[in-house]
Amino acid sequence: MKTDTCDANAPIDQLKAISSWVSSVQDLDKLLQLIIESATGVVRAEAASLLLLDPTTNTLYFKVTTGAKGDEVKEFRIKIGQGIAGHVAETGQPLLIADAQQDNRWMREISDSIEYATRSMACVPLKINGTTIGVVQVINKKDNTQFTHADMAVLEEFSSLAALAIGSARSLEQVRQENQDLKKELGEKHQIIGKSVILNKVLEDAQKLSRTKTTALIQGESGTGKELLARLIHRESPRKEKPLVVLNCAALPEPLLESELFGHEKGAFTGAAGRKLGKFETAHEGTLFLDEIGEMAQGIQAKLLRVLQEGVFYRVGGNTPITVDVRVLSATNKNLKKEVEEGKFREDLFYRLNVVQLNIPPxxxxxxxxxxxxxxxxxxxxxxxxxxxxxxxxxxxxxxxxxxxxxxxxxxxxxxxxxxxxxxxxxxxxxxLPITASLPKFAGLKVGLTLDEALNEFKKEFILLNLRHTGGNRSKAAKVMDIQRTYLSRLITRYDIRDLA
Ligand SMILES: Nc1ncnc2c1ncn2[C@@H]1O[C@H](COP(=O)(O)OP(=O)(O)OP(=O)(O)O)[C@@H](O)[C@H]1O
Ligand SMILES: [Mg+2]
Known part of the structure; x- marks a missing residue:
């Protein structure tokens, strides 16, 4: 008697267990297997299968099977309208077959070929929003009796659960796909074009850098692609699934920039109606790109330095220390070293930001x-x-x-x-084209120089051009200019060529 009560509750318990899974479907195959195994147990069938419709060929294929011959049956495909499963898929109506051998809709080929004696069957459609996408079928009741209408009702419940699971997984997949397409489109939009040796050297450095959390400073004239490079570093980094947050340090006056960076608490200043998260917080586990860092006011420079040193900051008007994991990239079209020398940029902050420097050539x-x-x-x-x-x-x-x-x-x-x-x-x-072609200005082409002086200026400029072209590689530069490498080294010393930037 006790066992009977348990049995009676079993289907409901199993259904409940599965329903709690369905909405969080991540591994669809496992979930469908679980649903079909449960259905087999509950209606006490020898075997069961879930078949899905392949709309491109109009055939049903076995997605999940249970029972002794479960794996063998997976070889088969069933045309829509063919056999019991094909019939249910075509009509969208369930079928209860007491004796398959006596039913002319039954397709004996599969049973024969896997040497399986099919007796009774119950088959229900699998529908999403009224459209049949497959069927669920059970074969042979274990105690040699026949499937009942009560079994069919249970089977229909399992079938709708499976449909729900497939539906959720498909929408999840759709969202994933859309996300991927969007990222691809953005990736294309942010593609870095160019094959020159000097650009490639920068790209190689950026690739190496992307694997790390190292802070880097990107320098280059306006319009050379500094932001594009920062996006590439983020996109290629292990942080790519997390946000890249861009903040233009030149666009905001000091107090606003501070609250943009660190956020503020409600009532921190007039107009601070609610709590606002700063860029450091929104970039958690991602990348923070501080553009035009050279324009940052000295007061904020001190605060930024503290965050970079201690890894902790406070929202404006707050006293709870906040810790975040952020990779910081910054960019400027100024020569930041020079700004430091002129006392316009903090030296200690410069060294913090400039752990690695990338220079994009004009x-x-x-x-x-x-x-x-x-x-x-x-x-x-x-x-x-x-x-x-x-x-x-x-x-x-x-x-x-x-x-x-x-x-x-x-x-x-x-x-x-x-x-x-x-x-x-x-x-x-x-x-x-809104441009006027300008021939390159030749170094040394000035009145007032001797011929030797002019030649020397030209040579220095020419060597520099070639060194930049080869990314500083002296052997390659010497080869391009058709001179000995040792001679090039002597010229580099003679003309005091140190800085390629
Ligand atoms: N190598 C490149 N390939 C394709 N597009 C590029 C490349 N470099 C720059 N661009 C494009 O040129 C424009 C300027 O690039 P970006 O904004 O990254 O430059 P920037 O160095 O940040 O400039 P600024 O100093 O003015 O802020 C953008 O439209 C960018 O997509
Ligand atoms: Mg920029």
């Missing part, structure tokens, strides 16, 4: 990147404007390859955009 020092950048931006704007046949004339390309690009890649991007919009829609001509 575009005029890597004019070989112009062509690929032009192609890249042209493709972007062609897509945006729908002018798919647009090309660029050789003369226009030539003009761009001889320009010195004071505004760097941003200027190049804008120039292409203007040419696409204002041009004839077919070929970009030199006159469509």
């Amino acid at each position: 575009l005029r020092e890597r004019l070989e990147d112009v062509a690929s950048l032009v192609d890249h931006f042209l493709a972007v704007f062609k897509k945006e404007t729908g002018l798919s046949g647009l090309t660029i004339s050789e003369a226009a390309m030539d003009k761009m390859s001889r320009y010195n690009w004071p505004g760097n890649i941003r200027e190049l991007r804008n120039a292409i955009e203007r040419a696409v919009v204002m041009g004839n829609g077919k070929t970009i001509m030199p006159e469509d």
